[in-house]
Amino acid sequence: MIKKLAALSVLLISACSDGDGNVVPSWVRESGSVVDSGTFGEANINNLGIQNGDRSYVLSLANRFAEEVPNMVNFDFDSATLDENSRAVLRQQANWIREFPEVRFKVYGHTDSVGSNGYNKSLGLRRAQAVVSYLGSQGISRDRLEAVVSLGKTQPLIVTQGRERKNRRTVTEVTGFVSGHPNILDGKYAAIIYRDYVNSAQAKTGLEGLALGGGSE
Template structure:
């Protein structure tokens, strides 16, 4: 009788201590794999960028660019040619970009929903490349400009299957920093901010004096 009870108790204890893969999935992997989940390195990199002011400065620049300059140009149907309005907008973009030699910019190309997705993706990329070529002609270093991404017809501003000029566009955005720039390598982002602050303050004084002079 004692033997039967002991056997039953042992079986119960073993059952209670056994685990399934659903209870503790981390036990199936090496230490740290579940905590990492493939994103720990990205989080660490982002943390370093924030503490060095790099990421915060990039975000602030991106917001300023979008608020101070028209970041979008539009195109005729099935065309990557830049019209007069597009060239004026891009000339202003180039003036703004020249202020920040430490910064990378990326140009995204879009189309409307007419035509196949594959064709529109190629067309969107051609539009982005046309913008990069124009900015380069305005004295912007080609290495600071990217036209590698095209959303084709997948991100329309206006949801319609018909021709829509507002969907046929490129968008220029701040994307990061030039890695070879001395200020970036040395983490001296404050110098960039100060330089640009002084330039804007000087421009404001000139404007105020002109206003005071009248006529």
Template sequence: MAFDRRFFLMGAASLGLTACSDPNHQFNREAGIGIDGGSFGNATMHNTMLQSGQISLAEVMTHRFHAEVPSMVNFAFDSARLDQEARSILRMQAHWMRQFPELRYTIYGHTDAVGSAAYNVGLGQRRANAVMSYLVTQKVPRSSIIAVVSRGETQPLIASSGYEPANRRTVTEISGLVRRQTLMDGQYARIIHREYVASATEQHRPE
């Protein structure tokens, strides 16, 4: 039995050495050799800057919103109807918005330059209203949307006096917070902590 045990231990050791000798093995690397993509420490840095008044929580979350979900949807000519792609984008927006009840939003409606300025103001408003209504159906609280504004044809993405699909759009923007941020309140730290806890929560699906 002692002989067998020795061979077993030798075999186990050789397997371990083989794994460590694999050049692709994750442990066969010097600690810290990987290059950080730039995100390490962001939560601490942001919270420090927030607490010192260098940036606002709305600014930080605006950057996140634009980085993580599309903020814009487009429309057909002279239409405020949400097509399948627009609804898909708005579902992503709604999912993101539900995670951050501290935030408030404004929806801006835009048009191309075809038609009168007065007509396009009304069309932009109908588009913004359509987006707001759909977000509410996706369980975004109506109180989270503090303004629905038409810019008409005055702020085109592409300078054009004709039929320009890119200008027929709405844009969802973060406008601020539920309450004014006070010094050293740690709001961003609370958001990061809440996301961390949620990410570690096991998802149970009915069998």
């Protein structure tokens, strides 16, 4: 009995789970690979982002974008073509995006529940790419836009197995800051968010100065 327990202990020490429920002997994997499931180090990255203000200000900008402009456009059934209403919404998005050249965005593509998972993921991606292309035509750098995530039919707004226009959509979201942009190298993320408020205050001060000077010639 003691020998069996000892053998079992050696087996447990020598093997562990790979994160997918599969037991992998440690002697056939590189050191640390079983521990790292693909997210190793993210806690440090997140903590650094919180400390220097990056993460909190990205969240503030994301909330502000969603509040100030429509972040969603809808599509006809089995279509990735933008109609005039969608283009009007995207022009509003482009106007907002131009105010913040340091900010990056992602466009997520969605579908309704009709059709296979594979087809709908492809359709959702084509919808996201159509939005990115149109924003690019409005002067937004493609380096700041990503259409790499397609959620297909996995996140419906309205749960139904039938056709539903509200589920056939894209969502534009703030995802971070442009790497290496000179305006964020000093970490003054708050100045980026409130820059338009600061600019409006400076413009007002200039008008007040003009009034105090007795008017213009």
